[in-house]
Amino acid sequence: MMNNFVVLPLVIPLLSGLLMALLRKNVRVQRWLSILSVLLTFTVSYHLLQTVKAEGIQILEIGGWTAPFGIVLVVDLISALLLMTTSVVSFACIIYAFKSIGAEREKFYFYSLIQFLLTGINGSFITGDLFNLYVCFEVMLLASYVLLSLGGGRVQLREGIKYIVINTLSSTFFLLGIAYLYAVVGTLNLAHLSVRVAEAGQTGLMTTIAVLFLIVFGIKAALFLFFWLPGAYSAPPAAISAIFAALLTKVGIYTIFRLYTLVFYHQPHITHTLIAVMAGLTMLLGGIGAIGQWDIRKILGYNVIIGVGFVISGLAVFTSAAVAGAIYYVIHDMVTKALLFLLGGTMISIVGTGKLKEISGLIRNHPSLGWMFFITTLALAGVPPLSGFIGKVLIIKEGLSKGVFQAGFYWLAGIGLLSSLMILYSLMKIFINGFWGETQLSKEMEKGTTQGLLFPCVFLTAVCVFLGLGAELLYPYIESASQSLIDPHSYIQAVLSEVV
Amino acid sequence: METMMAIVIGILFSIGVYLLLCQSLLRIILGISIISHATNLLIITMGGLKTGGPPLISDGFFSYTDPLPQALILTAIVINFALTAFLLVLAYRSYAVLGTENMEQLRGNDDE
Numbered sequence: 001m002m003n004n005f006v007v008l009p010l011v012i013p014l015l016s017g018l019l020m021a022l023l024r025k026n027v028r029v030q031r032w033l034s035i036l037s038v039l040l041t042f043t044v045s046y047h048l049l050q051t052v053k054a055e056g057i058q059i060l061e062i063g064g065w066t067a068p069f070g071i072v073l074v075v076d077l078i079s080a081l082l083l084m085t086t087s088v089v090s091f092a093c094i095i096y097a098f099k100s101i102g103a104e105r106e107k108f109y110f111y112s113l114i115q116f117l118l119t120g121i122n123g124s125f126i127t128g129d130l131f132n133l134y135v136c137f138e139v140m141l142l143a144s145y146v147l148l149s150l151g152g153g154r155v156q157l158r159e160g161i162k163y164i165v166i167n168t169l170s171s172t173f174f175l176l177g178i179a180y181l182y183a184v185v186g187t188l189n190l191a192h193l194s195v196r197v198a199e200a201g202q203t204g205l206m207t208t209i210a211v212l213f214l215i216v217f218g219i220k221a222a223l224f225l226f227f228w229l230p231g232a233y234s235a236p237p238a239a240i241s242a243i244f245a246a247l248l249t250k251v252g253i254y255t256i257f258r259l260y261t262l263v264f265y266h267q268p269h270i271t272h273t274l275i276a277v278m279a280g281l282t283m284l285l286g287g288i289g290a291i292g293q294w295d296i297r298k299i300l301g302y303n304v305i306i307g308v309g310f311v312i313s314g315l316a317v318f319t320s321a322a323v324a325g326a327i328y329y330v331i332h333d334m335v336t337k338a339l340l341f342l343l344g345g346t347m348i349s350i351v352g353t354g355k356l357k358e359i360s361g362l363i364r365n366h367p368s369l370g371w372m373f374f375i376t377t378l379a380l381a382g383v384p385p386l387s388g389f390i391g392k393v394l395i396i397k398e399g400l401s402k403g404v405f406q407a408g409f410y411w412l413a414g415i416g417l418l419s420s421l422m423i424l425y426s427l428m429k430i431f432i433n434g435f436w437g438e439t440q441l442s443k444e445m446e447k448g449t450t451q452g453l454l455f456p457c458v459f460l461t462a463v464c465v466f467l468g469l470g471a472e473l474l475y476p477y478i479e480s481a482s483q484s485l486i487d488p489h490s491y492i493q494a495v496l497s498e499v500v
Numbered sequence: 501m502e503t504m505m506a507i508v509i510g511i512l513f514s515i516g517v518y519l520l521l522c523q524s525l526l527r528i529i530l531g532i533s534i535i536s537h538a539t540n541l542l543i544i545t546m547g548g549l550k551t552g553g554p555p556l557i558s559d560g561f562f563s564y565t566d567p568l569p570q571a572l573i574l575t576a577i578v579i580n581f582a583l584t585a586f587l588l589v590l591a592y593r594s595y596a597v598l599g600t601e602n603m604e605q606l607r608g609n610d611d612e
Contacts, residue, residue, distance in 0.1 A: 131572055131575070135579070138583075142582065145586060145590075146586070149593075152593060152597060154597060155608065157598060158606050159608075160590060160594075161525065161590060161591065161606070164586075164590070165520075168587070169532065175536075175540075175576055176539055176542060179546040182546055182569065182572075183546035188568075
């Protein structure tokens with residue numbers, strides 16, 4: 001189905017970002033434009049979600065060049081769901097930034113950069129071409145480089161350099177993979193790649209390329225190769241690190257899902273086993289890191305890593321229900337990780353330090369903050385009525401039932417359960433140390449206020465509770481999304497209908 | 501010709517990796533730059549090396565050059581250019597603020 005709406009999630013943030021760059025001095029207009037742009041993107045993605053549900057996958061051939069010769073944009077259910085969640089999360093983070101980011105950053109293109117970041121993220125979700133994906137990744141990464149180092153504090157510069165060097169290197173490997181793939185199959189359109197790889201068979205050479213891509217996206221998604229993440233995500237202000245934690249790694253996860261369900265799915269005993277091992281190790285190592293840290297920002301950073309490992313273990317199990325669980329968990333993870341970083345950022349802004357040992361008794365003056373942190377902790381640990389539960393149940397149940405045939409999946413499910421416990425322990429550590437105990441700071445002694453910062457947190461908490469209680473509403477979409485991932489036929493049919 | 505290119509790319513990659521592993525930030529940036537040039541060469545080699553063919557399929561010509569790798573490289577070069585420029589500015593800025601460009605001393609500590 002051709003549909004011009006498909007390009008809008010890419011165009012809206014791009015144009016508003018450019019417009020904001022022209023209105024540099026006028027911060028108030030920039031704020032309104034940011035909100036407007038995010039709301040528009042949300043409306044468009046909601047519309048796309050309904051259209052895709054009713055009429056099937058929507059595509060747009062850019063410039064009228066038919067696939068596989070031109071670039072296509074494709075929106076299927078998983079893209080539409082992720083686009084919607086991205087808008088929700090960025091809405092909250094932008095509102096949080098109004099009160100917390102400071103006039104300096106606002107005047108130096110902060111809002112434009114957020115829009116460019118969203119352009120790259122949305123583009124990665126909707127593109128149907130591997131090289132175009134590389135370009136969208138670069139758009140996103142360049143914006144994130146600037147956002148990370150904007151302000152030029154000592155820690156920001158130091159961590160920014162490491163982040164940039166590692167990501168540039170992984171992008172170079174991405175290009176290498178693209179070059180090899182083009183040499184072997186002669187196309188870069190994802191649907192066409194799927195057809196060609198299925199025709200030629202996934203030989204050893206193809207599997208090698210698949211593993212190369214796994215390394216690339218492993219770095220981007222913080223899957224096993226996550227050593228850069230805790231430092232980089234703890235450097236920038238809360239609003240920026242929340243948007244990073246919620247969205248950047250998820251783009252990598254989405255790409256892993258797309259590539260290993262659409263293109264490289266013929267040798268699961270090599271690629272998917274490797275993915276399973278990486279996912280298990282990610283959960284374990286991330287969990288150990290989260291338990292061992294005493295700095296709020298570092299603990300939250302390691303929690304992002306555990307989440308990535310858990311989502312990818314859903315892909316490793318590779319049944320329809322497990323993938324549905326993984327999609328559900330991605331959406332939950334985007335919302336709750338943003339919420340967690342915003343709450344952590346609020347705590348730090350009140351006390352002026354991220355060190356847990358110097359914080360105590362915040363619940364007396366900030367009860368709502370404490371309760372929201374508690375709800376988020378329960379949601380992340382997977383306590384039933386909240387949003388983390390359903391994803392966890394689906395993935396672990398499928399893992400256990402697959403473990404009957406392959407004992408390795410018992411291990412994966414076991415590590416998944418253990419990781420929930422580690423999440424609970426590490427976040428409870430923040431809760432008990434930070435909120436309980438003797439109140440050391442009176443209202444007057446606090447370094448910052450929570451004024452205006454609580455609304456986005458309340459909003460995200462509401463979304464998080466809705467995801468848990470309203471799972472029944474959401475599940476039909478997620479179920480069909482996972483079915484179209486497991487069976488790539490509909491995707492290929494939609495993109496290449498005129499050729500095949 | 502392809503073998504020749506493969507050797508050249510291999511040499512460029514090893515130089516790039518050597519520079520990446522240095523402690524000096526400036527050398528790391530140069531290493532990244534060289535590795536991305538090697539990648540660009542690799543893309544054009546992977547597309548097939550031919551001389552004299554136009555990038556169009558028509559009846560008159562038997563040799564045909566694939567235009568797609570060249571388009572890819574053009575994009576990659578532009579992106580890489582922007583990236584290197586930004587990285588150089590950031591390196592300068594961090595040298596001014598942190599007072600060092602030795603990566604050993606950029607590990608950070610717990611007091612921040």
